[in-house]
Amino acid sequence: MNRRVHSREVKAAAMERLRERGVTIDGIAEIVHRMQSPYCEGLTMDLCVESVIAVLEKREIQHAILVGIELDRLADRKQLSEPLQSLIESDEGLFGCDETLALGSVFGYGSIAVTTFGYLDKHKIGMIEKLDTKTDGPIHTFLDDLVASIASAASSRLAHRIRDEEERKGEVPDSHAG
């Protein structure tokens, strides 16, 4: 009776859910660009887009997107039981399950990802700010944390890649004399 779900289907559904809620890869890449350009002169949007796409390939992130947006959508339609309906509808500050779900996929990208996530949670920029302030529109209690988690993971991935590239090009001296 139970069926195994192919990862192609999971990925397609996760991308579709993001699109339906107005989240674009470019919008997330802009956040990555703002977070990482102070540390990386001449950072292009192309590199940021590439990093966001790579992060969205991960099963763990796709699953979190499916769960989080499902809960937001059910809350939109008042289909959750109380008091969960009210907790999600009001984006209750001490709720925490939205951050916990999003953090699960952030850890995978190291401590830079965790600290970037924390920063974005307090200092909402770009698309995250828009998601957070829509007071009349759809509920985005989980979605804003998911977007912050994708942007944080992509930022950390980029920082590591850029360092790897610098080392490959010989910009970091490889000797004890240092």
Add this chain to the structure above:
Amino acid sequence: MNRRVHSREVKAAAMERLRERGVTIDGIAEIVHRMQSPYCEGLTMDLCVESVIAVLEKREIQHAILVGIELDRLADRKQLSEPLQSLIESDEGLFGCDETLALGSVFGYGSIAVTTFGYLDKHKIGMIEKLDTKTDGPIHTFLDDLVASIASAASSRLAHRIRDEEERKGEVPDSHAG
């Protein structure tokens, strides 16, 4: 329009959800007893029950219970969209959101809690085994991890309390001479 939910209401709802899914405080306390009695001679069930009750007082755990059991119940009624419905229904091994949600409240109790949670996830004992093996009954994809997280948190809390008590009684020498 939005209302703030009183923590009394959150707690009552979380306890009611556990009861409805057949989870009792005594059942969780038995797992705690089996996990901690090797490290603590003469450990009573009373102390384990007390520790489980204390853990269930935490907002973070109550919120995780509400979210997890809601998702299990919606999956029971086939009210989730695909492919999430199939992922939860089949308790897909690589899903991960069930463990992530449960881990959020485990971290609060330190590293003993995390390792106990990992052990219980692989080596299901007591009530967790029963929840995991019911193939015809209700879906417990999130519930078994929630029970493991409550038991792990209560085990770690107990280990710390017992040590505090030993120190209070002077069983740990308080000097450099050791």
Add this chain to the structure above:
Amino acid sequence: MNRRVHSREVKAAAMERLRERGVTIDGIAEIVHRMQSPYCEGLTMDLCVESVIAVLEKREIQHAILVGIELDRLADRKQLSEPLQSLIESDEGLFGCDETLALGSVFGYGSIAVTTFGYLDKHKIGMIEKLDTKTDGPIHTFLDDLVASIASAASSRLAHRIRDEEERKGEVPDSHAG
């Protein structure tokens, strides 16, 4: 041969290490005050100090303080082996062990603590800024993250306490009518 260490000794040593490196409870409490006063009208420094002291009572935080400051001190004296000595001395951005060690005790205080920690890591304020910018003085690679973790934990603890207090006073309506 091995001796068990009394928690009184652990606590005294952790407090002494902080003092030696110039970290005061008041200094940490000021960070807490700046982080939490936007969410809490009329927040007093007394409440912040009390919250910092409570956090410093935790074994997990005391252990992290002992380990982190020990590594900073050994690096000061060039007593670490290479390349660890250089990694810590240069506060290498991708090092990560400093944040990991500090995060261990942050998780215990829930998602507000994790996001506050991330914010403080990017946006160093008060004493953390001073620790981060001393270029000639002692090495504070671990210490600045430890201070951020104590401040984050104390901020989150305070947010939960204030909410509890509001509920106790009846400021949050306790009914489904909301």
Add this chain to the structure above:
Amino acid sequence: MNRRVHSREVKAAAMERLRERGVTIDGIAEIVHRMQSPYCEGLTMDLCVESVIAVLEKREIQHAILVGIELDRLADRKQLSEPLQSLIESDEGLFGCDETLALGSVFGYGSIAVTTFGYLDKHKIGMIEKLDTKTDGPIHTFLDDLVASIASAASSRLAHRIRDEEERKGEVPDSHAG
């Protein structure tokens, strides 16, 4: 004055430290084999070795190895200040920093990695058991957790790869009809 350390140097040092403490890639791969063979018929040691090698390529794991083994070595030589020296020497059960440091790199590999780590911490197998029981030899307070973390990360990585391979071969049906 400060020098940037090349990742080649970090990797070489981490591998050398493991070797000096008697830890081999084959020894870790055996643990991976025991953990994953129940879920994967015909799992070869070659695949496990490959997965361990891939995990050891990660900066975050290499840094944790350098920090953890350094602390074990300093404790061996009684070069840590008290009470940290005694806490590490006695492998104090409530210490926690050893698990925290090791967990940092485990998170990167998802929830299977975290639960495998928890299991290995309670149910020490293979090389981890040997490290844990040497009572006269060198101190392995951090090392046994590091080995458990590498084995856990490699186990989780393997589980995800095997699933990807099954999907590539068409063993998981890719349709809603399931």
